[in-house]
Amino acid sequence: MIEDTGKRSTPDKLMLAAIDLMAEKGYAATTTKEIASEAGVNEVTLFRHFGTKEKLLESALSRFHYADEMTKLFAESLRGELHEDLLLISRTYHKLMNRNRKLFMVVQRGSGNLPKDVYEEAARHPKQLRMLLTKYLTDMADRKRIVPSSKHEIQARAFLEMNHGVFRSHVGEAELAEFIEESVRLFARALTP
Numbered sequence: 030m031i032e033d034t035g036k037r038s039t040p041d042k043l044m045l046a047a048i049d050l051m052a053e054k055g056y057a058a059t060t061t062k063e064i065a066s067e068a069g070v071n072e073v074t075l076f077r078h079f080g081t082k083e084k085l086l087e088s089a090l091s092r093f094h095y096a097d098e099m100t101k102l103f104a105e106s107l108r109g110e111l112h113e114d115l116l117l118i119s120r121t122y123h124k125l126m127n128r129n130r131k132l133f134m135v136v137q138r139g140s141g142n143l144p145k146d147v148y149e150e151a152a153r154h155p156k157q158l159r160m161l162l163t164k165y166l167t168d169m170a171d172r173k174r175i176v177p178s179s180k181h182e183i184q185a186r187a188f189l190e191m192n193h194g195v196f197r198s199h200v201g202e203a204e205l206a207e208f209i210e211e212s213v214r215l216f217a218r219a220l221t222p
Contacts, residue, residue, distance in 0.1 A: 040078045042068040044089035047082070052131040056086065056139040083144045086135070090147065093132055095125040096154040103161045111175060112217040118162070119192055119209045126196045159185050166220075175220040188216055
């Protein structure tokens with residue numbers, strides 16, 4: 030998942046230990062005592078930093094999910110060239126999703142057992158990415174770089190769902206690279222005037 034350089038802060042160590050254990054055992058079966066032990070601290074330290082197991086997982090989702098990194102990508106790296114921008118968005122999405130695969134396993138595995146605030150934090154990231162992509166497509170249409178449409182949010186959702194679907198299918202690197210190239214080519218061709 031996230032590289033451990035050995036220089037991680039105590040909160041990061043606790044969040045990473047929680048992700049590892051919860052991915053393996055599930056949210057409900059993982060105790061705060063186990064998390065603290067795995068992180069090399071005592072349980073009091075966990076409670077001092079997070080208060081509850083729920084807040085610990087919520088913080089891990091906030092810290093290690095992709096919304097902030099994708100927001101930075103949209104603000105700093107996109108150049109207004111549809112094909113190249115969509116390639117960068119898709120490649121970055123898959124890099125971040127694969128890096129955080131255990132975190133997504135925790136959320137998927139905990140279906141129905143996770144606290145509401147944890148689900149809300151997990152849902153914030155795809156919503157923010159959809160909003161960023163919708164705004165990008167709207168701006169591109171305003172600049173007459175793509176076909177005008179009133180359905181940019183639907184286009185953004187289609188692009189993201191397509192990418193999320195292939196992420197969930199666990200394809201190999203070569204197949205993923207080919208998928209990204211071909212799907213972006215088709216998507217860009219459909220939107221180009």
